[in-house]
Amino acid sequence: MTYLATLLAADRGQKAHPIHLVDKKNFEDWAKTRPAEDRALLKAHRFDGKSGFAFVILPRKAEEFEVVSAVADARDLSPWCLAKLGESLPEGTYKLAEGEAGPAAIGWLLAQHRFDAYRSRKSEEPDRGPRVLVTGEPARIEGVIREAEAVTLVRDLVNTPAGDLGPAELEQAVREQAKRIGAEVRVTSGKDLEEGYPLIAAVGRAASKEHAPRLIELEWGNPKNPRVAVVGKGVCFDSGGLDIKPASGMRLMKKDMGGAAHALALATLIAGDRLPVRLHLLIPAVENAISGNALRPGDIVKSRQGLHVEIDNTDAEGRLILADALTKAGEADPELIVDFATLTGAARIALGPDLPALFSNDDGIADELMTAGKDSADPVWRMPIWDAYDEMLKSDIADLANAAGSPMAGAVVAAMFLKRFVPKDTPWAHFDTYAWRDKGKPGRPKGGEALGLRAVFAVLSDRYARA
Numbered sequence: 082m083t084y085l086a087t088l089l090a091a092d093r094g095q096k097a098h099p100i101h102l103v104d105k106k107n108f109e110d111w112a113k114t115r116p117a118e119d120r121a122l123l124k125a126h127r128f129d130g131k132s133g134f135a136f137v138i139l140p141r142k143a144e145e146f147e148v149v150s151a152v153a154d155a156r157d158l159s160p161w162c163l164a165k166l167g168e169s170l171p172e173g174t175y176k177l178a179e180g181e182a183g184p185a186a187i188g189w190l191l192a193q194h195r196f197d198a199y200r201s202r203k204s205e206e207p208d209r210g211p212r213v214l215v216t217g218e219p220a221r222i223e224g225v226i227r228e229a230e231a232v233t234l235v236r237d238l239v240n241t242p243a244g245d246l247g248p249a250e251l252e253q254a255v256r257e258q259a260k261r262i263g264a265e266v267r268v269t270s271g272k273d274l275e276e277g278y279p280l281i282a283a284v285g286r287a288a289s290k291e292h293a294p295r296l297i298e299l300e301w302g303n304p305k306n307p308r309v310a311v312v313g314k315g316v317c318f319d320s321g322g323l324d325i326k327p328a329s330g331m332r333l334m335k336k337d338m339g340g341a342a343h344a345l346a347l348a349t350l351i352a353g354d355r356l357p358v359r360l361h362l363l364i365p366a367v368e369n370a371i372s373g374n375a376l377r378p379g380d381i382v383k384s385r386q387g388l389h390v391e392i393d394n395t396d397a398e399g400r401l402i403l404a405d406a407l408t409k410a411g412e413a414d415p416e417l418i419v420d421f422a423t424l425t426g427a428a429r430i431a432l433g434p435d436l437p438a439l440f441s442n443d444d445g446i447a448d449e450l451m452t453a454g455k456d457s458a459d460p461v462w463r464m465p466i467w468d469a470y471d472e473m474l475k476s477d478i479a480d481l482a483n484a485a486g487s488p489m490a491g492a493v494v495a496a497m498f499l500k501r502f503v504p505k506d507t508p509w510a511h512f513d514t515y516a517w518r519d520k521g522k523p524g525r526p527k528g529g530e531a532l533g534l535r536a537v538f539a540v541l542s543d544r545y546a547r548a
């Protein structure tokens with residue numbers, strides 16, 4: 082059993098510290114039902130049920146105590162309203178006194194995950210044991226644990242430095258998950274990559290031999306089920322290539338495989354819940370490095386699909402490797418293609434760090450994704466595929482260029498480029514995501530972050546009700 086799986090347990094009447102979640106509206110009524118000592122203690126703490134106040138411990142006898150914590154709305158819990166408790170309560174077993182944790186359970190688990198692979202002293206806190214939450218919804222436990230594990234998979238992969246997570250290690254990470262879920266993996270590299278996926282080979286060719294480029298594919302599920310393709314940008318480090326990034330822009334580029342991490346995590350969710358689909362995961366994995374044989378501005382590469390692409394900017398490498406992967410995905414005629422990519426700085430300028438930009442050629446799925454995002458507090462925001470901007474990708478001598486001369490609508494232009502490689506009538510959702518959190522919050526530490534992952538899984542679960 083993984084560590085996270087120990088943190089949520091079915092209610093079998095075990096002893097547990099009660100947690101009272103109150104809000105500003107019901108606090109006064111709730112307080113009336115409490116003993117006078119509790120009321121006095123809460124008053125001394127100036128606790129008035131306003132959200133933002135972490136919690137107060139109400140002592141009982143000996144080892145016993147109860148907890149009261151304020152939330153925004155006690156009848157509509159957010160995924161994060163138990164996170165502060167999950168990370169700061171003493172080790173032990175807890176249970177909500179009124180109602181069930183529902184959507185808040187995942188935050189309890191995530192609050193207790195640490196990325197400490199590179200800390201010699203494992204935790205700043207001395208020997209803190211687990212905080213276990215007991216729930217009366219045993220049927221939901223496995224699903225909550227799987228979602229929490231998917232989120233921590235994204236965070237851990239993104240946080241791992243590029244020196245320890247190159248294309249080879251990313252392949253290893255896919256193989257590990259494939260083994261867990263019972264899926265097949267196929268990896269294309271070397272000559273086969275150069276012939277079959279020229280853009281992936283070209284972007285990755287300047288990296289050292291140990292970090293050689295590859296296309297990692299995983300297939301899972303009954304081949305008779307509808308096919309769903311999930312594609313993730315796996316740039317394990319983005320130096321910019323010959324169009325080298327400035328130091329400030331390069332500092333976080335270990336996270337440029339964040340799309341791949343999302344795609345892999347989504348695969349574990351789909352398989353974990355046994356959704357009746359035939360899943361095709363595609364991860365083009367490269368390092369965008371610099372050396373004598375690096376791809377140059379002005380070079381022209383003939384893509385898998387046949388279009389000649391002129392390299393306007395070697396730093397627009399994500400769309401190049403995704404192009405060949407999307408072409409391959411489309412060849413199997415899927416019912417839906419979803420891709421995740423840390424594709425443009427422009428998407429961050431437009432929407433900031435929290436909101437992945439969603440681009441889709443299908444209004445139905447776009448609406449479902451926006452709604453699911455709001456409902457699961459994992460928001461995404463739709464931006465337009467604007468055909469008139471196609472001309473920004475015109476090349477003087479080739480079929481198209483990989484970047485425009487102007488930075489205007491940079492995220493839209495990147496989506497326009499990808500669109501050229503997606504079959505015309507195939508529903509497609511593209512996420513241009515940050516995969517990172519610059520400032521920590523309870524349950525959401527600074528560093529790698531899954532954004533839009535739970536929203537996409539909610540939509541897929543809904544569309545393909547469990548077999």
Ligand code: BES
Pocket residue numbers: 319337394396397398399423424425426427429484485491514515
């Ligand atoms: N990986 C970057 C995009 C990125 C940068 C995402 C910072 C998140 C934070 C991508 O490969 C890139 O460099 N894109 C360029 C494209 C441009 C050259 C057309 C960009 O956005 O500046």
Ligand code: ZN
Pocket residue numbers: 319321395396397398399
């Ligand atoms: Zn780049």
Ligand code: ZN
Pocket residue numbers: 316319337396398399423424
């Ligand atoms: Zn990149």
